[in-house]
Amino acid sequence: MKRFLLLVVTTISFSLSAQDILMQNGIFNQCSPGFFYDSGGEFGNAGNDENFTLTLCPDSPGFQAQLNFTQFALQANQDFLTIYNGPDATYDEIGVFTAVSSPGTITASLTEINPGGQPNPDGCLTIVYTSNDSGPSAGWIAEISCFEPCQSIDAVLVSSTPAANAEDVIRICQGEEITFEGDGVFSSDATGATYEWDFGDGTNGTGQVVSKTYNNEGIYIVNLTVSDDNPAGCSSSNFINQFIHVSTDPDFTGTQAADSTICYGDSTDITGQVEGVTFAIDCANGGVQANLGSQGGQTYSSELELDCFLGQTITNASQLESVCLVMEHTYIGDLEIIIISPSGQQVTLHNQTGGGTFVGDPIISDGTGPGTGWEYCFSMSGTQQLSAGPTIPGGTPTPGNSVDPAAGPYLPVGNFNSFVGSTINGTWTLFIEDHLNIDDGTIFTWSLNFDESLLESDFAFTPMISSEAWDADPTITNTTGNVITVAPPNEGLYCYTYRVTDDFGCEYTEEVCINVLPEIVTEAPSNLFVCDTGMPPYIFDLEVNTATVLASSTIPGDMIVTYHNSFGDASGDIGAITGTNAYSGTDGETIYIRVEYQNSGCHEVLPFTLNVAGQPDINDVPDLVLCDDPSNDGFEEFDLSVQTLGILGTQAATDFNVTYHLSFADADGDTGELPLDYTNTINPQPIYVRVESAGDSNCYNATANPLFNLVVVPRDDASFTVTPNCNGATVTLTGLPGGTFTFNPAPTDGAVIDPNTGEVTGGTPGATYTIEYTTNGTCPSINAQTFDVIDVDDASFTM
Structure with missing residues (x-):
């Protein structure tokens, strides 16, 4: 009951305003905030014997009157x-x-609320109050407002950059940005509209025009929600479901070199191979494991979330092809198995029949863990229910008979027709109740298998490779299709890029690198000699050739040198000779050296021969003769090496060492070896020669007498004197006769010289001339004299 009735009477004229309405007969049009009271107002009670009818209508078209009763008390x-x-x-x-x-x-409804009722297009409410003649009622207080019904709003994707293809899918590369422009179709108006984007990857955007970058490959579904400024919170209910396919990284398996490491100077093939990789959303993953205990009356459930059937509903029982469970249980007679759709429809798969028959290979309730699950499928194509299925002996540890899963699929107890009308997307629930004690089991996984034609095709894609090629490189020597042959010129790492583009316009590369090992630099080995003593064996030190073949190598420590008896053994790195420093060989035997870089297989094979021979031959050679220099001191530098080939004759220079000496004792004792560039100390200088085998210093020959002499021949005497005269000059030869006189330089004034006598005639008085005399002996020499022609006396006089 309301209180302070006197206060109500004294303040009613002040508290009531145009926004407040008391119960009375009348029609009021009002949406502005106010209060609706009983006839007693805010503080008074409702009156007795009242019979009022009040109609409250909105003051704006399309609105609906609304009353929110905050206090209410009647008799x-x-x-x-x-x-x-x-x-x-x-x-x-x-x-x-x-x-x-x-x-x-x-809230007033614009449509009828009772079957066969009348629509209420003006959104009015009519309130009738009746009271008896005794006892007051406290009455009511209600807030007056109007409800604006939601207008129809459809979200629309106006455009995107890049645009969708003919299949209405936007295809982009990883890291590419998409710009979306959205709008709404409003049944009334768009005033105050907002636009909220769901980019399908857990992120959102706001506004009519938004941009989004997708960094990861995959399938994304973009949706737009358009809302107006209606306080009721009115939004679009449609889905634009714009599919975004972000290209997958291609599979470059098979893009590789035939040899990832090659020897210096070798080549190898590199094959380019690429396949587009499919991205697909798995639409029917199984539910999680449910362990079925041994307590009677226990229930278990497992959920499976589907989201690949946009807007799809089941219209025919055959669209759900099967429900499959991997399970084990020791007593199917106490199991009830039900499948429940997202819309709440349910079908019983199995219902407490089958008695003590097993499913799977169970472990009977001993707490040691689950047994082995077998997959059982239920389908409307089945011919018998699970409880009627044939049995096969179970395994261990629990002997018994189990329903044979191979005899399925089994017919459910219920009918999949019960799912007709249900949405496919959403939460499907597997419900199990174990009605009896003792027995237990496990549902390991379960799955739903729908007709594939129901699946949204945009939930999988495979980019197609539109172009593929190797980047140009100067070390590529040949290209055949997608196979290149490469021959790097130097040691080191060489990398090649295989570049592909898919039909999304996305470019991907795969790099293949090969390592070129260092060049094996060798010198020719020496043929080895031992003297024929007439008493085999003949022992050779093969290892002397190790230093010879590696003499030019900059990395001798990385080289492995072995000796073999055949080219095949050396090439195949088999049968290496042991005891190489004391090898028993035969005359003319060929030995093969294998020089390999760090056990890499990169190698060279070099042959040399073993020779059993007598003393080397020393062939006669002529003296070395040089003309003396202008000093005529009798000493000159001689190149002794010019005699070597003549001394050896037909013997190979690489097989012998030739040295030069000043005495037989030095030559025989292999001492006092002269440098090859040698200046004589006497003239003539006798020279002795020693020739020894390159492989055996004890196998030698030395000349007991000088083999040749070093001879320095004196130069010719080209001296002469000049006596000038008025016409030229006369010459007196004091040196070797028989030479030739010439001018140097030749005059241009008509003077002439006698080449035999050197006399100059026709000279110009006072002119200067130079005469050269060249001898014609063994060691010619040149001498020059300069003179001036005598001026003619002046014989002029005066009278």
Whole structure:
């Protein structure tokens, strides 16, 4: 009951305003905030013997009147408040309220609310209040407002950059940005509209034009929600479901070199191979394991979330091809198995029949863990239920008979027709109840298998390779299709790039590198000699050739040198000779040296021969003769090496060492070896020669007498004197006769010289001339003299 009734009477004229309405007969059009009271107002009680009808309508078209009763108290079953959905009491009755059963929030409906009722296009509410003649009711207080119904809003994708293809899929590369422009189609107006984007990867955007970068390969579904400024929170309910396919990294398996490491100077082939990689969303992953205990009456459930059937509903039982469970249980007679769709429809797969038959290979309730699950499938194509299926002996540790899964699929107890009308996307639930004690089991996994034609084709894609080629490189020597032959010129790492483009326009590369090992630099080995003593064996030190062949190598420590008896053994790195420093060989035997870089297989094979021979031959050679220099001192530098080939004759220079000496003792004792560039100390200088085998210093020959002499021949005497005269000059030869006189330089004034006598005639008085005399002996020499022609005396006189 309301209190302070006197205060109500004294303040009613002040507290009531145009926004507040008291119960009375009348029609009021109001949406502005206010209060609706009983006839007693905010502080008074409702009156007795009242019978009022009040209609409240919105003051704006399209709105609906709304009353929110915050206080309500009438005499129970004596005073009544009846509310109608319409402009008078002939319209659909919303309800009759008495006592403290508050109407709560009442909103006018624009359509009929009762079957066969009348629509209420103006959104009015009619309130009828009747009271008896005794006992006051406290009345009510209700907030007045209007409800604006939601207009129809459809979200629309206006455009995207890049645009969708003919299949309405936007295809991009990883890391590429997409710009979306959205809009809404409004049944009323777009004032205050907002645009919220779901990019399908857990991120969102706001605005009509937004941009989004997808860094990871995959399938994304973009949706747009458009909302207006209606306080009721009105939004679009459609889905634009714009599919985004972000290209997958291709599979470059098979893009590789025939040899990842090659020897210096070798070549190898590199094959380019690439395949597009499929990305697909798995739409029917199994549910999680459920362990079925041994307590009777226990229930278990497992959920499976599907999201690959956009907007799809089941229209035919055959669309759900099967439900499969991997399970084991020791007593199927106590199991009830039910499958429940996202819309709440359910079908029983198995219902407590089959008695003590097993499913799978169970372990009977001993707490040692699950047995082995077998897969059982249920389908409307089955011919018998699980409980009627044939059995086969179970395994260990629990002997018994189990339903044979191979005899399935089994017919469910219920019918998949019960799922018709259910949405496919959403949460499917497997419900199991174990009705009896003792026996236990396990549901390991379960799955739903729908007709593949129901699957959204955009939930999988495979980029196709549109172009593929190797990048140009100067070390590529040949290209055949996608196979290149490469021959790097130097040691080191060489990398080659295989570049592909898919039909998304995305470019990918794969790099293949090969390592070129260092060049094996060798010198020719020496043929080895030992003197024929007439008493085999003949022992050769093969190892002397190791230093010879590696003499030019910059990395001798990385080289492995072995000796073999055949080219095949050396090439195959087999049968290496042991005891190489004391090898028993035969005359003319060929030995093969294998020089390999660090056990890499890169090698060279070099042959040399073993020779058993007598003393080397020393052939006669002529003296070395040089003309003396202008000093004529009798000493000159001689190149002794010019005699070597003549001394050896037909013997190979690489097989022998030739040295030069000043005495037989030095030559025989292999001492006092002269440098090859040698200046004589006497003239002539006798020279002795020693020739020894390159492989055996004890096998030698030395000349007991000088083999040749070093001879320095004196130069010719080209001296002469000149006596000038008025016409030229006369010459007196004091040196070797028989030479030739010439001018140097030649004059241009007509002077001439006698080449035999050197006399100059026709000279110009006072002119200077130079005469050269060249001898014609063994060691010619040149001498020059300069003179001036005598001037003619002046014989002029005066009278």
